[in-house]
Amino acid sequence: MKQFYSDVFQFRGSHYDFGYFQGQLLKNSPILPNREKQWGPKKDRHFLVNPEEYKSIMNTFAPAILDEIQGLADALQMEMKKAFQLFGGYYLEFTRSGCSIYTDPNFMVRNYDSHPRGYEGRYIFYKPTDQGYAIIGPSMQITGRIDGMNEKGLVMGYNFTHSRKSSDGFLCNMIGRLILETCASVGEAVSLLKEIPHRHSFSYVLLDPSGESFVVEASPRKVVARKSNVCTNHFHLLDEENRYRIEETRNREKNIEDQQRYAANPFQAFKVMNNPAHHIFSKKYDAAAGTIHTSVYFPKEMKAWFVIGPDRKPVIFDFTKWLEGNNTNIKRIKGELEFDGPFINME
Numbered sequence: 001m002k003q004f005y006s007d008v009f010q011f012r013g014s015h016y017d018f019g020y021f022q023g024q025l026l027k028n029s030p031i032l033p034n035r036e037k038q039w040g041p042k043k044d045r046h047f048l049v050n051p052e053e054y055k056s057i058m059n060t061f062a063p064a065i066l067d068e069i070q071g072l073a074d075a076l077q078m079e080m081k082k083a084f085q086l087f088g089g090y091y092l093e094f095t096r097s098g099c100s101i102y103t104d105p106n107f108m109v110r111n112y113d114s115h116p117r118g119y120e121g122r123y124i125f126y127k128p129t130d131q132g133y134a135i136i137g138p139s140m141q142i143t144g145r146i147d148g149m150n151e152k153g154l155v156m157g158y159n160f161t162h163s164r165k166s167s168d169g170f171l172c173n174m175i176g177r178l179i180l181e182t183c184a185s186v187g188e189a190v191s192l193l194k195e196i197p198h199r200h201s202f203s204y205v206l207l208d209p210s211g212e213s214f215v216v217e218a219s220p221r222k223v224v225a226r227k228s229n230v231c232t233n234h235f236h237l238l239d240e241e242n243r244y245r246i247e248e249t250r251n252r253e254k255n256i257e258d259q260q261r262y263a264a265n266p267f268q269a270f271k272v273m274n275n276p277a278h279h280i281f282s283k284k285y286d287a288a289a290g291t292i293h294t295s296v297y298f299p300k301e302m303k304a305w306f307v308i309g310p311d312r313k314p315v316i317f318d319f320t321k322w323l324e325g326n327n328t329n330i331k332r333i334k335g336e337l338e339f340d341g342p343f344i345n346m347e
Contacts, residue, residue: 019071089174144173
């Protein structure tokens with residue numbers, strides 16, 4: 001087992017200032033150099049190449065995020081075209097991943113399964129003062145979110161289905177950010193998901209304080225919503241979009257349903273996902289399907305749990321207290337994985 005960590009960052013202010021703050025942090029971080037090495041020369045074939053088109057699309061949905069990218073560019077003394085490529089969350093190939101989600105009327109618990117070498121190790125508290133809702137959750141590609149909760153108690157997580165037949169559109173992490181930044185309820189999030197362009201096929205799981213949970217199956221061609229409290233890596237309604245081999249994801253879905261039936265409280269539900277003895281937590285890191293973190297969100301209590309690695313007690317954050325101006329004293333969340341390489345935030 002090797003030790004890994006996520007740094008905790010907290011910020012209240014405008015999107016531009018938030019971007020500048022993050023850019024200053026990235027100057028002394030190995031994240032960008034490591035990512036450049038991973039992507040290599042092939043990135044120029046997959047990144048957005050039309051900044052004006054991107055600005056037009058983002059202005060429709062969340063114009064303040066453009067200010068955040070401007071702040072990042074200014075702090076890093078970077079051309080805007082490259083900043084859009086690195087931080088825009090639009091039109092870039094995405095590495096496949098796993099992921100499992102279970103919801104109860106009072107909480108969502110989620111395993112994020114992917115390859116550790118692409119994991120940023122950044123857990124973000126952000127409260128904008130210009131526009132948009134405050135958000136708590138782990139980041140991806142700096143501006144995007146892997147999962148999270150906003151100040152209205154809307155919770156979001158997503159699961160990969162496939163990247164075949166991709167199209168121009170937003171990546172899952174930026175879609176997660178758009179949901180949390182601009183939507184106050186499950187209904188608003190479903191409407192947004194039906195309006196925005198999707199690069200790949202993902203399921204987006206949504207929960208708010210009403211206690212109703214929806215899975216939105218989204219591909220570049222069609223978006224549909226269904227009520228459900230379990231989601232793995234296949235569609236139910238858009239069956240024609242599924243990969244050819246989905247036995248593993250169907251079996252994992254049934255395993256979650258069977259075991260969560262006997263979970264009497266949130267901690268037991270968390271253990272079903274985080275303890276490898278239940279066979280949902282995955283160690284298939286080299287196949288980009290190993291569990292990196294387990295997160296739990298409570299939309300009514302406005303609390304969040306987070307762990308890196310298996311069979312650990314969660315770090316608990318009180319989002320309400322943070323929104324009231326009380327910073328958390330936690331600076332770093334540590335954990336262990338059965339993987340030899342580092343996260344990209346590690347030397």
